[in-house]
Amino acid sequence: MSKIRVGVLGATGAVGQRFAQLLANHPFFDLTVLAASDRSAGKPYREAANWILTEPMPARLAEMTVQEMSTELDCELVFSALPTSFANEWERKFAAAGYGVFSNAGTHRMDSDVPLILPEVNPDHLGLLERQRAERGWSRGFIVTNSNCTAMPMVMSLAPLMQFGPQAVIATSLQALSGAGYPGVPSLDAIDNVIPFIGESEEIKMNTESNKMLGRLNGQGVEPAGIKISAHCNRVPVSDGHTVTLSVSFKDKPSLGDIMEAWQTWEPLPQQLKLPSAPQPALVVRAEPNRPQPRLDRDAGGGMATVIGRLRPCEVLDVRFVCLAHNTIRGAAGGSVLNAELMLAQGRLEAFVAGVGAHVSA
């Protein structure tokens, strides 16, 4: 099968660079377009992007010219790392023009006809795409979103525990600086400090997005899971990797052993399908009393695994534990790439294979 040509929107930013890294040598996707704002357009990528990843910029991308935003890009799918303010308009324009859009922005996640996907948790929610296309009049294009990077490790930890009926969650996040993009939080605000505010909507997203992902697809849309979630979101001076501490109550009062077994035996769809970006296993459960830690655990499974530890009883709710994931890989670019791999495996990207169908300028 020939590779599907893909582009990255917002290619110079923190998430855009991860996309560039993950797509530079992908077995199914051929990265043909790097696009960003007018500030970067026309420059070689090596000049436009202030490369912040520890591995070098992929050589073949360094001389690619960054393109301006347009719905006439030479690709079939776009991975969007646009700021929310621009994502709304541009992602709709791309989908209307026939591109498949994999979005990291918060803009469309809670739209009732837009799938908000963690492939291990709710791959069936891709069924919303039929409704999306019918209602928006898009014959080929679509928008699929991935989760907020802090909700993501919490939802991955709770998904295998849905069988026990989680009812209430108190979640406290310790979020990395790269979660604010580049250059992000000023150094004098961040160093030697904890900032107990990420933005007006972060704690709301922890609640609404998590309940959507853990919810059930019915005929009309997604019925939220109905879990009460009280979130406290904090920025901490860590470069990459969001940690979330959780206290959870359950209707069925599972033992610690039941919970451990549910995590350790979980083998969801992307792992069964052996998708290239699917970590094996999806969840890494650490036994040490002082794990997970961002510096030691964020790169588990190539940055795609969710690492869990410190499972113990809770005096207020039922159990407590800690989870962690790499925010710009699993919580952003890698999550989007896995969504695309899943859709390809399900035959949902047939119209985007070279020579089949076409996008139209809009």
Ligand code: NAP
């Ligand atoms: P960022 O570092 O600030 O990067 C923003 C990118 O968007 C840059 O490439 C920038 O290009 C481009 N851009 C800005 N204005 C534009 C415009 N008018 N037209 C076209 N491109 C424009 O932000 P980020 O952290 O990568 O976040 C990108 C998106 O992912 C956001 O929606 C964010 O909420 C979401 N997200 C981020 C994370 C994370 O951990 N960082 C996790 C999950 C989701 P120039 O360099 O040319 O200005």
